[in-house]
Amino acid sequence: MTFTEKLNQAWSAKNSMLTVGLDPDPQRFPAELQDKPGAIYAFCRGIVDATAPYACAIKPQIAYFSAERAEDQLEDLCRYIRDTYPDLTLILDAKRGDIGSTAEQYAREAFERYEADAVTVSPFMGLDSVEPYLSWQDKGVIVLCRTSNAGGSDLQFLHTSDGTPLYLHVAGLVADRWNRNGQCALVVGATFPEEIRKVRERIGDMPLLIPGIGAQGGDIPATVQAGRDSKGAGMMINSSRAILYASGGDDWRDAATRMACATRDAINAARA
Numbered sequence: 499m500t501f502t503e504k505l506n507q508a509w510s511a512k513n514s515m516l517t518v519g520l521d522p523d524p525q526r527f528p529a530e531l532q533d534k535p536g537a538i539y540a541f542c543r544g545i546v547d548a549t550a551p552y553a554c555a556i557k558p559q560i561a562y563f564s565a566e567r568a569e570d571q572l573e574d575l576c577r578y579i580r581d582t583y584p585d586l587t588l589i590l591d592a593k594r595g596d597i598g599s600t601a602e603q604y605a606r607e608a609f610e611r612y613e614a615d616a617v618t619v620s621p622f623m624g625l626d627s628v629e630p631y632l633s634w635q636d637k638g639v640i641v642l643c644r645t646s647n648a649g650g651s652d653l654q655f656l657h658t659s660d661g662t663p664l665y666l667h668v669a670g671l672v673a674d675r676w677n678r679n680g681q682c683a684l685v686v687g688a689t690f691p692e693e694i695r696k697v698r699e700r701i702g703d704m705p706l707l708i709p710g711i712g713a714q715g716g717d718i719p720a721t722v723q724a725g726r727d728s729k730g731a732g733m734m735i736n737s738s739r740a741i742l743y744a745s746g747g748d749d750w751r752d753a754a755t756r757m758a759c760a761t762r763d764a765i766n767a768a769r770a
């Protein structure tokens with residue numbers, strides 16, 4: 499099944515556009531997992547089990563694993579997610595960008611080693627740096643467009659020669675030229691709803707990955723109104739820290755469940 503088929507199925511079967519982000523920070527783990535071997539896997543697996551019924555996608559951030567020399571735990575986790583929750587879209591958040599020969603290796607890492615359904619990439623080095631991901635015809639290629647951080651404006655708001663801001667130029671480039679397999683998506687931050695609206699107008703029904711609700715304070719109703727596609731769906735709305743660390747106590751699993759459920763419901767309420 500392709501990335502977009504899986505995502506469409508998850509949107510309708512689970513009635514959810516929530517993406518649960520896995521940014522496991524050992525310093526914030528509950529006491530029962532402090533200094534335990536395999537704690538990153540155990541924590542993430544606990545969060546996945548607690549939140550899977552409420553999510554369309556799961557997004558592990560690779561740096562949290564590699565910085566702790568825990569790529570083996572990420573491999574085990576990806577295998578667990580695929581085997582236990584085949585209806586969850588697995589997004590590897592790696593934000594890769596390099597020349598083609600190196601990008602081929604990054605693509606193999608995402609799609610062979612971790613068997614992700616999609617990977618996040620930077621458009622900064624242009625089409626030949628993205629080609630190796632596009633050559634995996636069923637896999638999702640999620641391109642940074644208007645990121646959620648304030649500093650994204652340093653470059654993304656610069657105007658091109660015809661007056662189009664760079665983030666909208668990227669949106670047009672991906673929609674018109676890079677999306678030849680129909681498996682591309684764009685990253686647009688929930689902290690910039692006006693820009694989400696402009697991107698949606700430009701790209702039609704291409705999916706959007708939207709981080710920035712929860713810990714970064716993005717407004718859910720404004721995000722959903724701006725980002726919904728012609729069918730009222732079209733979004734993977736990510737929340738990481740607000741769900742992962744909803745409680746630092748023994749009730750961390752239940753707190754994550756409650757937060758994921760409440761976030762999915764808030765997203766759905768804004769669709770109506």
Ligand SMILES: O=C(O)c1cc(=O)[nH]c(=O)n1[C@@H]1O[C@H](COP(=O)(O)O)[C@@H](O)[C@H]1O
Pocket residue numbers: 519521559591618644645646647685686687709710711712713714736737738739740
């Ligand atoms: O690609 C992303 O997921 C991403 C793009 C972006 O523009 N902003 C952004 O915060 N993210 C990711 O979203 C996660 C943070 O989510 P919160 O903890 O909910 O703020 C981190 O893994 C970031 O790398």
